[in-house]
Amino acid sequence: MGSIVPFQDLNLLPSPFCTNPTTTLLTPKIEPKAEPLDEPIHTHQFEFHHNTPGPFNSSSTIAFFPNSQNTPVPEPNFDQDNVFSEYYRISELFRSAFDKRLQQQYGDVEALDPDSRAIVSVNQDNQLSTAVVSRRKYDKRSSDLVRVQDLGMDDQKYFRDVVRKTRMLYDSLRIISVDEEEKRRGLGQGRRARGDLTAASMMRDNGLWLNRDKRIVGPIPGINIGDLFFFRMEMCVIGLHGQAQAGIDYLPGSQSVNGEPIATSIIVSGGYEDDEDSGDVIVYTGHGGQDKFNRQCEHQRLEGGNLALERSMHYGIEIRVIRGIKKYEGSVSSKVYVYDGLYKIHDCWFDVGKSGFGVYKFRLLRIDGQPEMGSTTLKFAETLRTRPLSVRPKGYLSLDISMKKEPMPVLCFNDIDNDHDPLYYEYLAKTVFPSFVYNLGSTGAGCGCVSGCTYGCLCAMKNGGEFAYDNNGSLLRGKPVIFECGPFCQCPPNCRNRVSQKGSRHRLEVFKSREAGWALRSLDLIHAGDFICEYTGVVLTMEQAQIFAMNGENLVYPNRFSAKWAEWGDLSQVLSDYIPPSYPSIPPLDFAMDVSRMRNAACYISHSATPNVLVQFVLYDHNNLMFPHIMLFAMEHIPPMRELSLDYGVADEWTGKLAICNE
Missing domain, CATH: 2.170.270.10 (SET domain)
Known part of the structure; x- marks a missing residue:
């Protein structure tokens, strides 16, 4: 059985980039590095019908904490750990459309799945301890940092199956909800339905988002390098990247044990003028100082996600890198996201950007010994097709x-x-x-x-x-x-x-x-x-x-x-x-x-x-x-x-x- 261990305590060494670290840590600026949306968000309300159903295999389990269905969704805590303002606005509108139906269907069921395999802490003998988990609302993410290591083959298969089933439910909900909306208003009438938001909202209300009870540093169990995603919310659902729009996912200093923020993942989409991406080496531009058109209009500051990346560099913490590729052939959305593995931040500096304003830059190098990057395979397959x-x-x-x-x-x-x-x-x-x-x-x-x-x-x-x-x-x-x-x-x-x-x-x-001998794959x-x-x-x-x-x-x-x-x-x-x-x-x-x-x-x-x-x-x-x-x-x-x-x-x-x- 693999180990899921608490992340090591971080000392309180001040950042070499901070002249007044105490002030910066206590008052981080909540200003995410906003990534372009998959497509413009429009809200729709519709009634969800189901005529022909079918349950999951009862012997299969999913690692999540089910939540009570008869209590209202609490107001979210809009702090720097969960930049979900736009998502929450949309999801609340969708939730209100389902609220009456959900209240009619769900009772206050407190039964606990004995085979939930929830992520738990490690005792002194380095063995996984048994946890008794009660139902609760998924109102915010945990502040506990853990690293998953030494997973055996059975554990890898288990977590892969958990992720597969969760993604399958997400895609089913997304496809069915869009079809129901088109059936209600007619094909091609009005704005396109956002099935990705509907699916994420319903799964969140039912406590089906993964990896919310712990924040995982490094690889996520059940997610392989090269896995593809078409929507940001899909990555939030499985816990690969927990931000609905921000490009830097991090634990804020207000929740950290030692008061310092720690970054865990970034999205590199090539949409920022000072970013440089050559595959194994990335020069990533920090966030802040941009107007609503994503143009740099003032100097960046070493706070929020920028400080989290600098602190992750200081402590040698690996960063999950997801690349966003625009207009890939066959994609159902404007972008396809691919998980490319773990990187280490080797350098950080303050520089004058192309816009003339000061920006923070972070040099990331891919860790050796990992499978080939998924983005490289996508480009290779694109050439093979022609x-x-x-x-x-x-x-x-x-x-x-x-x-x-x-x-x-x-x-x-x-x-x-x-x-x-x-x-x-x-x-x-x-x-x-x-x-x-x-x-x-x-x-x-x-x-x-x-x-x-x-x-x-x-x-x-x-x-x-x-x-x-x-x-x-x-x-x-x-x-x-x-x-x-x-x-x-x-x-x-x-x-x-x-x-x-x-x-x-x-x-x-x-x-x-x-x-494997003779096998079959697709170039598409x-x-x-x-x-x-x-x-x-x-x-x-x-x-x-x-x-x-x-x-x-x-x-x-x-x-x-x-x-x-x-x-x-x-x-x-x-x-x-x-x-x-x-x-x-x-x-x-x-x-x-x-x-x-x-x-x-x-x-x-x-x-x-x-x-x-x-x-x-x-x-x-x-x-x-x-x-x-x-x-x-x-x-x-x-x-x-x-x-x-x-x-x-x-x-x-x-x-x-x-x-x-x-x-």
Whole structure:
């Protein structure tokens, strides 16, 4: 078990930059280094509906302190540890829209989850002590500084799963709330809904924000270098960077044990004229002295976040660095944020900036021995998408093993050995079903929505009265099976209910790695809820499968895939009356898929108990519930070049993959 230890006591040595440290520490100026917003904030109020629900796995736990739901949200303490004025204004408006509904739904439940795994202090024997945690409001962040160290593999998997589930709930809330707002007022009518603020507000009111009970110095358990975020509030929810807009996250001196502020993370976005970023080396400009247009108009002072960075340099405290990249291809927001690891501040000085005013500058160096920066991988993938041979002249076996059968090319890369295995199979873009499947259960009936499907049409009714996707093609809620519009429907190809049948929208790459053998990744950024591709093969009845298995053929059994679809869109932690989706129901799948000679790129996806891809069963070209298509969707934001993983239910005990991937 890893250790979560209190941060060391800091001595009271005065800063070499302070001529009057006592005065500066007692009266810090609350003036954050404001970062440009993801997009202009506009407030909307709307009623949140839920028709088809689904709870989290009861055996899974999330590290948080649940709060009481029958007490009003207290006024926030607007001190320098929580610069949330704009966020709080917005969240209160959203909260007021939900207040009546929340009061009707929630009671004063005081039960404590015995498996909450709350972060606790360390006793004298350096062992984690047991904590009894009571429900409380998340009105402010803790002032306790701790560092997490020596986490074992089981601990790393646990915290990664906690973060994954929290982010999945956040993205589900964000997507569903925007869809509900567009449904209420009409698509394209009025200003764009801020689902990121709505999701964060609801999770905060339900005590679902992570890492609020302790302030973590250094890496956050469960967050990996290269993880992507599209919204500032998402980073607040998981505790990576606790400021809604400020670029410097720090513990103020008023809360510190020794009265000195300590910085823990910064966001580098390139939006300030005196910043310099060359990757491993950053010259970061302090905050203060700017007007409302982010123009420097007066000298900066060594206080607030500036003093916190200087003190962190003095004590040798590492800083988490998140980079904001503007207008990255495929991003759902104006920026994409990527966690790039830990840096140390090596120098600090007062200089004349480009504007002619004095600014504080901090020179940060990246700590050695960490994985490659996520921002570097993003830039590399961007080049690969347009000029693959220019950056990787050797190793490509094919620039499209699908031979144009897919909407986007599927590359095949191996610079490890001479294995050409993926080239020896016929690429199968769509699953091959027995002919009788199209005769049994096919009614020939379809919707008559000539201009595109609307709520209340036949296909919506087949899905329980709602659509499975939003207007961007993202999965709203996982269901036992989804009915997409098919060949008998009169709606156009761009209908919102035609998503997975169109094929992959992402540039996939089958590649050979030293650790995992053949695997699959994307050159594109994949959003949580996005369709990735179909898992294809030749469908066999169980009688046929028994014969093929005796001949040593490679078979996949769809009934063994874990039901991760039930976790996507599950709002049981924020809505007490949320019911698991059960309609349309699907019988046990009594068939196998032969992928011995005909397959697609999905067959090379790795197995994982904590996957980033889920299986969703879909019907569109026939209505036989016993033979659905196996469609794959992203459970989380998947950065370019990150390996895709799937829970097969049963995998090879030695390799952690299906045997077909390692022949």
